[in-house]
Amino acid sequence: MGLAVGLALLALAPLAFGGGFQLGLMSQMCAMALFALSYNLLLGQTGMLSFGHAVYAGLGGYAVIHLLRAVESGMLVFPVVLLPVAGGLAGAGFAALIGYPTTRRGGTPFAMISLAVGELVHAAAGVLPEWFGGEGGLTADRTAGPAFAAGLWPEWSLGSDLHVYYLTAAWTVAGALAIHALGRTPLLKLANAVRDNPQRVAFIGYDPHRVRYLMLTMAGFFAGVAGGLMALNLEIASADSLGALRSGAVLLAVVVGGSGLFLGPVAGAVVVTFFSVALSRHTGAWQLYLGLVFAAVVLVLPGGLAGGARDAARLVARRELAGWLRPRGWAAAGALGGCAGLSLAIELAYGRVHGAGGPAAVSWFGLTLDPSAALPWAAAGALLAPGAVILFRGRGRAAASPGECDA
Amino acid sequence: MHDAQAGPGSDALELEGVGKRYGHVQVLDDVTLRVAAGEFHALIGPNGAGKSSLFNVISGLTPPSAGRVRLHGRDVTGLAAHRMARSGLSRSFQVANVFGRMSVFDNLRCAAMRTGGLGYQWWRALDRGYGVAQRARQVMAQLGLEPRADRQAGELSYAEQRALELGMVLATDARVVLLDEPTAGMSRAETTRMMELIRDTCRGRTVLIVEHDMQVVFGLSDRISVMVQGELIATGTPDRIRADEAVRQAYLGGAAPELE
Numbered sequence: 083m084g085l086a087v088g089l090a091l092l093a094l095a096p097l098a099f100g101g102g103f104q105l106g107l108m109s110q111m112c113a114m115a116l117f118a119l120s121y122n123l124l125l126g127q128t129g130m131l132s133f134g135h136a137v138y139a140g141l142g143g144y145a146v147i148h149l150l151r152a153v154e155s156g157m158l159v160f161p162v163v164l165l166p167v168a169g170g171l172a173g174a175g176f177a178a179l180i181g182y183p184t185t186r187r188g189g190t191p192f193a194m195i196s197l198a199v200g201e202l203v204h205a206a207a208g209v210l211p212e213w214f215g216g217e218g219g220l221t222a223d224r225t226a227g228p229a230f231a232a233g234l235w236p237e238w239s240l241g242s243d244l245h246v247y248y249l250t251a252a253w254t255v256a257g258a259l260a261i262h263a264l265g266r267t268p269l270l271k272l273a274n275a276v277r278d279n280p281q282r283v284a285f286i287g288y289d290p291h292r293v294r295y296l297m298l299t300m301a302g303f304f305a306g307v308a309g310g311l312m313a314l315n316l317e318i319a320s321a322d323s324l325g326a327l328r329s330g331a332v333l334l335a336v337v338v339g340g341s342g343l344f345l346g347p348v349a350g351a352v353v354v355t356f357f358s359v360a361l362s363r364h365t366g367a368w369q370l371y372l373g374l375v376f377a378a379v380v381l382v383l384p385g386g387l388a389g390g391a392r393d394a395a396r397l398v399a400r401r402e403l404a405g406w407l408r409p410r411g412w413a414a415a416g417a418l419g420g421c422a423g424l425s426l427a428i429e430l431a432y433g434r435v436h437g438a439g440g441p442a443a444v445s446w447f448g449l450t451l452d453p454s455a456a457l458p459w460a461a462a463g464a465l466l467a468p469g470a471v472i473l474f475r476g477r478g479r480a481a482a483s484p485g486e487c488d489a
Numbered sequence: 490m491h492d493a494q495a496g497p498g499s500d501a502l503e504l505e506g507v508g509k510r511y512g513h514v515q516v517l518d519d520v521t522l523r524v525a526a527g528e529f530h531a532l533i534g535p536n537g538a539g540k541s542s543l544f545n546v547i548s549g550l551t552p553p554s555a556g557r558v559r560l561h562g563r564d565v566t567g568l569a570a571h572r573m574a575r576s577g578l579s580r581s582f583q584v585a586n587v588f589g590r591m592s593v594f595d596n597l598r599c600a601a602m603r604t605g606g607l608g609y610q611w612w613r614a615l616d617r618g619y620g621v622a623q624r625a626r627q628v629m630a631q632l633g634l635e636p637r638a639d640r641q642a643g644e645l646s647y648a649e650q651r652a653l654e655l656g657m658v659l660a661t662d663a664r665v666v667l668l669d670e671p672t673a674g675m676s677r678a679e680t681t682r683m684m685e686l687i688r689d690t691c692r693g694r695t696v697l698i699v700e701h702d703m704q705v706v707f708g709l710s711d712r713i714s715v716m717v718q719g720e721l722i723a724t725g726t727p728d729r730i731r732a733d734e735a736v737r738q739a740y741l742g743g744a745a746p747e748l749e
Contacts, residue, residue, distance in 0.1 A: 268602055269611040271591075275599045278588035284570035285548065285580055286661055287603035296609055 118347035120304030126341030129277030134200025140324030142169030142306025143313030173306020219320025340386020416472030423465030579663030589643030
């Protein structure tokens with residue numbers, strides 16, 4: 083049922099958002115969603131915090147670009163739609179190669195080693211320009227070969243954004259279903275057990291090291307598929323796709339979305355991609371907003387967006403939503419006012435710093451404001467200060483009320 | 490069955506001169522002990538005597554510094570914990586040690602998987618065949634945990650978590666079972682119930698148990714070993730231990746009123 087709705091949404095979305103930019107954004111969201119799901123195999127399922135997950139996606143992307151270049155030069159005949167599988171094999175292959183020593187320990191040792199491996203591969207990419215393309219990365223033409231096989235559906239060229247979107251969405255759905263199906267296997271049960279208590283796993287006859295190793299290889303495969311999709315979208319693989327920034331982005335997506343529910347990482351990927359692609363067109367300070375959202379989610383919604391949505395759904399099911407909201411109405415209003423004031427102040431400050439030398443006009447929700455004038459700053463203060471006061475007073479009141487929700 | 494292979498009345502667990510030292514501290518010193526197949530054997534001694542250290546060595550958590558450990562005649566000295574578990578040995582811990590965010594049913598299914606012949610498979614579903622679910626349900630029924638099947642293990646009461654832990658030991662089908670203070674922190678009534686559970690469910694298995702409740706120990710055990718400062722000072726039937734002068738002197742403070 084949920085699956086049918088999701089498939090319909092993905093299939094029909096291009097009717098509503100058919101522009102080139104929107105299709106590109108949705109393709110990126112899909113690929114990021116699969117990337118985040120692969121990361122959650124480590125973080126949510128096995129309790130492995132990785133700071134270097136981009137390595138597997140990035141190498142998957144490079145594998146796809148290299149194969150695409152081989153197709154382009156006529157050395158290889160390969161249906162382009164199947165290239166993401168090669169990306170997955172590259173990701174899994176590298177994970178299988180490097181994972182055995184790195185997964186000996188879980189917890190902090192694994193996190194530190196994953197960071198080191200990430201930096202190592204990122205640095206290696208700079209040293210080996212003939213493999214990784216150096217500064218500019220490697221480019222390829224995704225229309226170089228037949229999309230399927232020679233002669234089959236020649237009108238599918240993958241040149242159009244729409245075709246790439248459907249390709250990305252199809253692989254994302256396939257990958258998500260596969261990850262979901264994994265949840266019922268003995269390995270995933272053992273992964274959950276390792277997450278909760280690795281020592282106890284040994285005493286029921288399984289090696290936690292081996293469980294972590296296999297899970298890293300699994301996660302590497304799906305990350306490689308996602309990285310391959312990203313590379314097909316952008317027709318480029320660059321060293322940035324291996325770096326710590328990308329690893330941080332996927333961690334952010336999973337934490338914001340919530341690692342405890344299957345669709346949490348998907349929600350997080352959509353939000354993070356929206357912020358980094360769509361919002362970056364409107365404001366240069368988008369990373370600051372992303373950071374604020376991250377901090378707010380960690381503080382207010384420990385279960386992430388998906389955990390918050392589940393709790394809200396429970397309240398609705400028990401018909402307690404109104405009772406829960408009433409004492410928090412003022413807090414919500416305060417939060418809204420405070421956010422508006424904060425965003426105005428951020429935009430003004432940003433305009434002031436980056437508009438040096440001229441009277442930079444700052445646009446904010448359709449208004450054009452002068453960051454050197456006093457009035458916009460006063461307005462920001464007028465929104466921010468009372469908003470903050472109401473928010474914290476409202477919070478105190480809500481916490482003191484006896485009808486506190488325990489979900 | 491292992492018993493049949495090794496011959497009736499043979500030793501299930503055999504310790505020979507087992508020692509463990511951390512730096513200059515000798516935690517275990519020349520521990521030699523034979524536990525016969527099917528025996529209910531208690532290990533008693535004051536706090537810090539080295540009982541848990543001995544369990545850690547036997548179960549493969551830490552390797553011994555000296556001596557040999559044999560399981561059904563097979564040398565298993567220094568094997569990693571998961572390989573020890575596969576050799577047919579299982580243990581419980583002093584503190585509740587379960588998979589807190591998994592359901593009670595899944596805790597037991599994980600424990601029963603090895604017996605069901607399952608490894609680290611990722612290409613087939615767990616819920617088909619292998620008798621794993623059946624075994625988990627059977628253990629839940631034995632322990633009275635059926636109403637809690639879908640609850641997260643971390644949400645159970647303390648006594649229920651201890652019962653679940655015993656269940657995870659049982660679900661592994663291990664022939665040799667080490668129980669480290671299974672009734673620690675329990676009320677009198679809970680202790681009695683727990684010991685009845687252990688007696689009923691471990692029938693036919695070899696049990697080595699650390700327990701402080703002397704009434705329970707002397708009532709249930711076939712034999713008792715007394716450990717003081719890393720050494721076994723006596724091993725024998727409850728009657729012999731009760732009468733043993735060295736035990737009275739070293740551990741029970743001469744008079745030993747709780748033994749009368």
